[in-house]
Amino acid sequence: MDRSSDILEQRVLPPIKRRIKVLVAKLGLDGHDRGAKVVARALRDAGMEVVYTGIRQTPEQVVNAALQEDVDVVGISILSGAHMALVPRVLELLREKGLDDVAVVVGGIIPGDDIPKLKAMGVKEVFIPGTPLNAIVDFIRRNVAAKRGDQSEG
Amino acid sequence: MNRGCVKLPLFNEEQLKKIEERESKWIDDVLKKSIQRIPERKKIFKTLSGIEVKRVYTPVDLGAEYDYFEKLGLPGEYPFTRGLHPTMYRARVWTMRMFSGYGTPEETNQRLKYLLALGETGLSLAFDYPTLLGLDSDDPLAHGEVGVCGVAVDTLKDMEIIFNEIPMDQVTTNMTINPPAPVLLAMYIVAAEKQGVPMTKIGGTTQNDNLKEFIAQKSFVFPPEPAVKLTLDVIEFSVKNVPKWNPISISGYHIREAGATAVEELALTLADGIEYVRNGIKRMPVDEFAPRLSFFFDAHINFFEEIAKFRAARRMWAKIMKEWFGAKKPRSMWMRFHTQTAGVSLTAQQPENNIIRTAIEALAAVLGGTQSLHTNAYDEAWALPSEKAAKIALRTQQIIAYETGIADTVDPLAGSYFVEWLTDRVEEEAWKIIYRIEEMGGMIEAIKKGYPQRLIAESAYRQQKEIERGERVIVGVNMFIEEEKLEIPILKINQPEVERRQIERLRRVKAERDPVKVKTALSNLKRAAVRNENVMPYIIEAVRVYATLGEIMGVLKEVYGEWIEVPIF
Numbered sequence: 001m002d003r004s005s006d007i008l009e010q011r012v013l014p015p016i017k018r019r020i021k022v023l024v025a026k027l028g029l030d031g032h033d034r035g036a037k038v039v040a041r042a043l044r045d046a047g048m049e050v051v052y053t054g055i056r057q058t059p060e061q062v063v064n065a066a067l068q069e070d071v072d073v074v075g076i077s078i079l080s081g082a083h084m085a086l087v088p089r090v091l092e093l094l095r096e097k098g099l100d101d102v103a104v105v106v107g108g109i110i111p112g113d114d115i116p117k118l119k120a121m122g123v124k125e126v127f128i129p130g131t132p133l134n135a136i137v138d139f140i141r142r143n144v145a146a147k148r149g150d151q152s153e154g
Numbered sequence: 155m156n157r158g159c160v161k162l163p164l165f166n167e168e169q170l171k172k173i174e175e176r177e178s179k180w181i182d183d184v185l186k187k188s189i190q191r192i193p194e195r196k197k198i199f200k201t202l203s204g205i206e207v208k209r210v211y212t213p214v215d216l217g218a219e220y221d222y223f224e225k226l227g228l229p230g231e232y233p234f235t236r237g238l239h240p241t242m243y244r245a246r247v248w249t250m251r252m253f254s255g256y257g258t259p260e261e262t263n264q265r266l267k268y269l270l271a272l273g274e275t276g277l278s279l280a281f282d283y284p285t286l287l288g289l290d291s292d293d294p295l296a297h298g299e300v301g302v303c304g305v306a307v308d309t310l311k312d313m314e315i316i317f318n319e320i321p322m323d324q325v326t327t328n329m330t331i332n333p334p335a336p337v338l339l340a341m342y343i344v345a346a347e348k349q350g351v352p353m354t355k356i357g358g359t360t361q362n363d364n365l366k367e368f369i370a371q372k373s374f375v376f377p378p379e380p381a382v383k384l385t386l387d388v389i390e391f392s393v394k395n396v397p398k399w400n401p402i403s404i405s406g407y408h409i410r411e412a413g414a415t416a417v418e419e420l421a422l423t424l425a426d427g428i429e430y431v432r433n434g435i436k437r438m439p440v441d442e443f444a445p446r447l448s449f450f451f452d453a454h455i456n457f458f459e460e461i462a463k464f465r466a467a468r469r470m471w472a473k474i475m476k477e478w479f480g481a482k483k484p485r486s487m488w489m490r491f492h493t494q495t496a497g498v499s500l501t502a503q504q505p506e507n508n509i510i511r512t513a514i515e516a517l518a519a520v521l522g523g524t525q526s527l528h529t530n531a532y533d534e535a536w537a538l539p540s541e542k543a544a545k546i547a548l549r550t551q552q553i554i555a556y557e558t559g560i561a562d563t564v565d566p567l568a569g570s571y572f573v574e575w576l577t578d579r580v581e582e583e584a585w586k587i588i589y590r591i592e593e594m595g596g597m598i599e600a601i602k603k604g605y606p607q608r609l610i611a612e613s614a615y616r617q618q619k620e621i622e623r624g625e626r627v628i629v630g631v632n633m634f635i636e637e638e639k640l641e642i643p644i645l646k647i648n649q650p651e652v653e654r655r656q657i658e659r660l661r662r663v664k665a666e667r668d669p670v671k672v673k674t675a676l677s678n679l680k681r682a683a684v685r686n687e688n689v690m691p692y693i694i695e696a697v698r699v700y701a702t703l704g705e706i707m708g709v710l711k712e713v714y715g716e717w718i719e720v721p722i723f
Contacts, residue, residue, distance in 0.1 A: 024723075028283070028298070028299060029283035029284065029286075029287060029295065029296075029299050030283055030303065031367075031370075031371050031372025031373050032372075032411075032412075033372060033412070033721075034411070034412050034413050034498075034614050036723075037611050037614065037615075037722075037723040038413075038614050038615050038618045040723040041611075041615050041723050042615075042618075050723075052721050052723050053721065054719055054720075054721030055372050055719065055721070056295075058295065080283050080299055080302060080303055081299075081302035081303055081537070081538070081647075081649075082283075082298035082299045082302055082649075084298070084649070085297060085298025085299075085649065085650075086297075086298050109535065109536065109537065111536050111537045111644050112536065112642070112644075113644075128502045128535075129500075129501065129502045129535045130501050130502050130503050130535075130628070130630075130631040132621075132622055132632075133618060133622055134622065
């Protein structure tokens with residue numbers, strides 16, 4: 001790579017670009033942590049900062065972690081079927097704490113009928129089994145870039 | 155009986171040399187031209203465990219040392235590679251045991267009767283998450299989870315309802331339950347008693363494998379040592395009082411589903427088994443309880459490797475019991491196992507394809523000599539099975555059993571150069587992991603070091619990468635993809651209503667029971683736990699007076715503490 005263009009570029013772009021920070025949260029009582037861990041690792045490998053909560057998190061714990069860690073995105077993994085009871089609570093608590101700008105995405109065993117319902121509540125995207133990791137990485141990058149872009153322009 | 159001493163090498167040096175010579179000539183004269191004309195699809199072919207698979211296998215791959223009696227023997231004889239019974243499925247086909255349960259005990263009772271009417275031969279109960287963790291339905295943590303992943307059980311009353319009009323002396327029931335296994339077994343015993351069936355007449359299985367909860371599945375409650383103590387309480391109690399009960403099902407299934415390879419699944423399951431036996435012999439002679447141990451494996455999609463795994467598993471366990479623990483009874487050396495087809499192999503995309511996947515996996519389990527089988531329903535990447543999907547899954551087993559002729563001869567793949575070679579390779583790789591765990595001081599120590607947890611996380615990530623790179627094909631996911639409307643008819647549960655009704659019943663039971671008797675039973679239990687006695691008899695007494703699951707588990711948590719996992723990824 002041409003070093004001079006590299007330097008030039010640095011002058012144009014803001015000097016510090018904050019890494020995207022994601023909370024990967026296992027909401028609910030199920031212990032199926034394979035997906036959450038694989039996604040957490042893929043996001044880390046893609047250069048993001050990842051905090052993984054571990055299993056059996058309540059909505060309150062998830063939102064507290066999101067607040068303390070100051071994350072851009074909360075990625076909820078749930079395979080117990082309790083998503084329609086627990087995800088709305090997470091969204092509600094995020095709003096209460098003024099974290100409306102944190103993007104929430106959900107992954108797991110989510111019946112097709114529930115996907116539009118979750119999105120209507122404010123979930124940005126639902127990733128079903130078989131979703132490629134790079135689709136998740138891309139979605140998060142685009143989402144955060146759009147939001148940060150809006151902020152700097154506005 | 156012990157033909158193990160008789161040597162019977164299958165091939166001599168001279169024969170092998172002839173085959174080798176012929177093969178090298180074949181490579182020059184035939185193979186090279188063929189490859190020039192049509193190159194092979196890949197440079198390297200591998201099993202899901204990463205074992206490289208050659209183009210073709212001959213007796214040379216087994217070698218001159220390959221001894222028939224040492225490696226294979228006859229069905230029903232040590233080392234049981236060819237099966238536990240002399241006639242296998244010619245006498246009786248495997249038990250078709252479909253895991254089911256959802257909603258309220260009433261709904262589950264209906265589903266069980268439906269499955270029995272379809273010709274299912276054994277019951278298998280799925281519990282909801284609060285029950286799996288020993289929480290009552292009115293626990294704040296249970297909100298939204300009651301009746302979702304299985305049936306909710308809070309008190310004996312629920313168990314009575316689940317088995318209403320199902321004669322408990324005529325069915326056998328598997329209960330997938332781990333830390334609260336002593337409580338659910340106690341409820342089963344007392345519910346049967348109320349039907350007039352004594353505990354000597356009931357049959358079934360409690361999963362009761364607490365070690366794998368730390369490794370995979372993650373429905374742990376207590377720390378490893380007390381968890382193993384409780385596992386052994388159930389084993390010991392069953393040995394003495396419930397002669398037809400399988401007190402434990404040492405499970406590789408969840409380990410595999412969490413990401414382990416076939417080799418890792420096999421090794422970690424056996425290492426768990428070794429840890430239980432090692433602790434068990436401190437309480438009972440090995441031949442007293444070893445025949446009561448049973449196992450549970452996954453049947454994944456890589457057909458031959460799965461068959462090799464099942465066959466290697468029997469041979470390895472027989473050897474462990476005989477040589478490591480000095481078991482004398484052949485039954486102590488038996489690895490009896492249940493199999494479930496691979497949930498993780500099911501796709502949300504083009505879900506009907508899952509029927510085919512499940513059929514192939516079921517076939518592997520049968521060719522591997524399983525004792526019982528659960529076939530997954532095609533809609534399980536979306537939700538719990540609908541009635542229709544569950545029926546197709548059961549019919550799949552019935553077709554294999556009664557139409558195909560596969561069940562008509564014992565261990566039909568024995569003697570396949572490839573299958574025998576692969577059985578040996580899977581075994582060899584599994585021993586390496588077992589020895590590694592032994593060096594760490596056994597499975598409890600390995601778990602505390604995070605070794606199996608890391609092994610599985612690594613494998614899961616590697617497999618996902620292979621899928622992303624297209625090295626591992628999944629039809630409908632990374633090849634032959636279709637634009638599709640992702641909706642299939644699925645089972646709908648009115649969860650809030652289930653939760654409301656369940657909590658209501660719990661309150662009613664609590665209001666109607668004798669609080670003094672409950673208090674006495676719970677304090678007796680606590681005293682027994684503190685004194686390190688077998689807690690089973692005390693739990694039975696507590697269950698009988700309608701102490702709740704949460705109350706009983708609460709007492710045990712006070713004494714034993716709780717396990718908190720350090721999350722790693």
